[in-house]
Amino acid sequence: MYQFTPEIPADHWxxxxxxxxxxxxxxxxxxxYRLREGVAPVAGLSHVARDADHILAGAIRYWPVRIGAVEALLLGPVAVHPTRQGEGLGRALIETSLERAAxxxxxxxxxxxDAPYYSRFGFSLLSDVVxxxxxxxxxxxxxxxxPGAWDGISGQVRRWKD
Incomplete structure (x- = not known):
């Protein structure tokens, strides 16, 4: 069993x-990574997963970005320690954090x-987003x-602060 908690500065390294x-x-x-430089991860969405011994097993981060004047979250990275892969932890990190975003x-x-992997979480190709x-x-x-949040959205993804 894992405990999911928001990432705090002490977790960074x-x-x-x-x-x-x-x-x-x-x-x-x-x-x-160029989009993330100098921008803090989104508070409340970037999480760590720790086991009963408080050992880090996985982590997920989100970053704010812009596409024109529109705001979006940039998911990633998401990682599960190699010794913990195959336990559904990556899925749990993604699903839990996405439920908190809206x-x-x-x-x-x-x-x-990879579209085949992320399509199971409702992701699809953004052909007009660069x-x-x-x-x-x-x-x-x-x-x-x-519903419809990506309708008509197109253009270059930019850093949040630019």
């Missing part, structure tokens, strides 16, 4: 170590990822948290 373990060493060179006022969420290069456009996915 432990979460970063988990991301380093789960992803390639060059992960911070990805275009999504009550906080968010209408839409996007990510860069991530900074070098992002494969077939991996830019979105989910409406309110």
């Amino acid at each position: 432990e979460v970063e170590a988990l991301f380093d373990t789960c992803f390639a060493p060059g992960r911070t060179a990805l275009s999504s 009550p906080l006022g968010w209408q839409r969420v996007m990510l860069v990822g 991530m900074p290069p070098p992002t494969n456009p077939d991996r830019v996915l979105g989910r409406a948290l309110r």
Whole structure:
């Protein structure tokens, strides 16, 4: 059994170590990281999962971004420690955090990822939304948290502060 709690500043380096373990060493060179630089993760949505011994098993972060004048959440990274994979923890992190997003006022969420995996959470291709290069456009996915939230949304994804 895992306990999900909002990520706090004291979790930061432990979460970063988990991301380093789960992803390639060059992960911070990805275009999504340029959108995160100098921007705090969204409070109340970025979570850690710890086991009964308080050992970090997984983490998920969300970041605010803009597409034109429209606000969106950028989901990611989400990671589960390799020794805990296959237990449904990634699914639980995603579903739990998405359930909390709409009550906080968010209408839409996007990510860069594998459509076959993320489609089970209601994500689909955002063909009119462009991530900074070098992002494969077939991996830019979105989910409406309110009906029609992605209708008519198009353009370049930008940093929250720009």
